Amino acid sequence: xxxxxxxxxxxxxxxxxxxxxxxxxxxxxxxxxxxxxxxxxxxxxxxxxxxxxxxxxxxxxxxxxxxxxxxxxxxxxxxxxxxxxxxxxxxxxxxxxxxxxxxxxxxxxxxxxxxxxxxxxxxxxxxxxxxxxxxxxxxxxxxxxxxxxxxxxxxxxxxxxxxxxxxxxxxxxxxxxxxxxxxxxx
Amino acid sequence: xxxxxxxxxxxxxxxxxxxxxxxxxxxxxxxxxxxxxxxxxxxxxxxxxxxxxxxxxxxxxxxxxxxxxxxxxxxxxxxxxxxxxxxxxxxxxxxxxxxxxxxxxxxxxxxxxxxxxxxxxxxxxxxxxxxxxxxxxxxxxxxxxxxxxxxxxxxxxxxxxxxxxxxxxxxxxxxxxxxxxxxxxxxxxxxxxxxxxxxxxxxxxxxxxxxxxxxxxxxxxxxxxxxxxxxxxxxxxxxxxxxxxxxxxx
Numbered sequence: 430x431x432x433x434x435x436x437x438x439x440x441x442x443x444x445x446x447x448x449x450x451x452x453x454x455x456x457x458x459x460x461x462x463x464x465x466x467x468x469x470x471x472x473x474x475x476x477x478x479x480x481x482x483x484x485x486x487x488x489x490x491x492x493x494x495x496x497x498x499x500x501x502x503x504x505x506x507x508x509x510x511x512x513x514x515x516x517x518x519x520x521x522x523x524x525x526x527x528x529x530x531x532x533x534x535x536x537x538x539x540x541x542x543x544x545x546x547x548x549x550x551x552x553x554x555x556x557x558x559x560x561x562x563x564x565x566x567x568x569x570x571x572x573x574x575x576x577x578x579x580x581x582x583x584x585x586x587x588x589x590x591x592x593x594x595x596x597x598x599x600x601x602x603x604x605x606x607x608x609x610x611x612x613x614x615x
Numbered sequence: 616x617x618x619x620x621x622x623x624x625x626x627x628x629x630x631x632x633x634x635x636x637x638x639x640x641x642x643x644x645x646x647x648x649x650x651x652x653x654x655x656x657x658x659x660x661x662x663x664x665x666x667x668x669x670x671x672x673x674x675x676x677x678x679x680x681x682x683x684x685x686x687x688x689x690x691x692x693x694x695x696x697x698x699x700x701x702x703x704x705x706x707x708x709x710x711x712x713x714x715x716x717x718x719x720x721x722x723x724x725x726x727x728x729x730x731x732x733x734x735x736x737x738x739x740x741x742x743x744x745x746x747x748x749x750x751x752x753x754x755x756x757x758x759x760x761x762x763x764x765x766x767x768x769x770x771x772x773x774x775x776x777x778x779x780x781x782x783x784x785x786x787x788x789x790x791x792x793x794x795x796x797x798x799x800x801x802x803x804x805x806x807x808x809x810x811x812x813x814x815x816x817x818x819x820x821x822x823x824x825x826x827x828x829x830x831x832x833x834x835x836x837x838x839x840x841x842x843x844x845x846x847x848x849x850x851x852x853x854x855x856x857x858x859x860x861x862x863x864x865x
Contacts, residue, residue: 448686449683449686449687449709452686453682453683453686456674456679456682457673457674460672460673460674460678461669461670461671461672461673464671464672465669465671465672470672473672474674474675474678477674477678477682478678478681478682478685481682481685481686482685485685485686547664547667547668550664550665550667550668551668551671554665554668554669565665565669566665566669568630569662569665569666569669570665570666570669570670574631574632575630575632590626590627593626593630594626597626597658597661600661600665601661
């Protein structure tokens with residue numbers, strides 16, 4: 430199962446030298462995530478460096494049996510949240526109860542998604558509130574399970590589902606607006 | 616209504632988070648409901664679009680080296696100087712490994728994209744009103760239908776005595792290469808088989824074996840210069856049996 434990227438670390442693997450083995454394969458993905466969060470190359474580089482420095486320092490307190498990947502992403506995200514950009518961009522999301530997901534009928538919109546080229550999608554993603562952007566990236570690009578996302582963002586699984594749902598709805602709306610705007614030359 | 620009941624589960628189904636029994640029941644519903652299949656297609660498209668657009672930024676080699684150095688030196692700080700003789704070649708290997716990691720990352724992304732494309736083709740075919748262009752359970756009808764439509768030929772297995780039924784075929788395009796797309800059925804599950812020349816670089820480099828994508832099982836291999844992909848929501852065992860039949864025929 431190549432899509433499932435499990436990084437539960439056993440006691441045996443948790444040796445002094447294993448940080449490098451565990452952390453460096455995540456480098457490309459962490460950078461991509463950092464750049465999406467900060468929207469700036471220099472800031473993303475600083476954020477990744479800070480993440481590795483903090484993780485290396487805290488590795489002795491990392492508990493065997495927990496998810497290493499989620500742990501690394503959580504460090505990166507917390508560092509981002511406490512940065513100037515992070516403080517500016519995070520918005521307060523309301524009503525994140527996972528008890529009842531909306532079940533409204535959405536008409537199939539295959540055509541408009543097919544029309545959305547990569548650049549339009551990237552612009553729409555970049556303009557989403559950062560909480561929506563990050564959860565979409567963790568789910569679709571990093572292919573994290575709901576459990577891993579829950580560990581990374583420190584939110585209950587019910588909230589993962591409802592936030593993911595709202596993030597997808599927000600992206601659809603943004604894409605539709607961009608495509609229709611483009612079509613009518615607005 | 617049944618559809619209302621399922622709509623709330625579609626995202627969890629496509630994210631691979633629905634328990635197996637519920638996923639199987641939803642899959643059964645999708646085969647009979649055009650509205651929900653259309654909905655699934657739209658959501659698969661959105662997932663794939665985000666997946667492709669989201670893998671956007673690559674770090675500089677300079678940053679990689681800087682961090683690798685920091686991480687590496689910390690791990691090795693307690694090691695006696697005499698070990699340097701061993702560590703220098705090891706470092707060379709580590710650097711080579713970084714390049715290899717980049718290469719593997721690229722390979723993984725390419726593999727991912729192709730598998731997603733196959734899953735899309737499979738789902739969109741099942742969602743369309745005309746499942747296949749040549750409707751026949753007779754391999755001697757289906758195989759000749761492809762003559763003149765695709766630039767290669769292939770053999771199809773005799774299914775007598777097996778649980779599999781051939782539904783028909785159509786022409787599909789993968790990586791802009793015309794491909795034979797065959798639909799088989801086992802019990803209530805549809806399975807897509809894609810056959811195409813193994814010439815596109817990204818397809819050529821795919822490893823043989825099994826994989827899972829968007830909760831579909833997949834089997835792929837190369838035989839006589841052709842690449843085979845078998846994908847569907849049937850059990851892994853079913854896919855392997857059909858793959859064996861195809862291998863033996865090819």
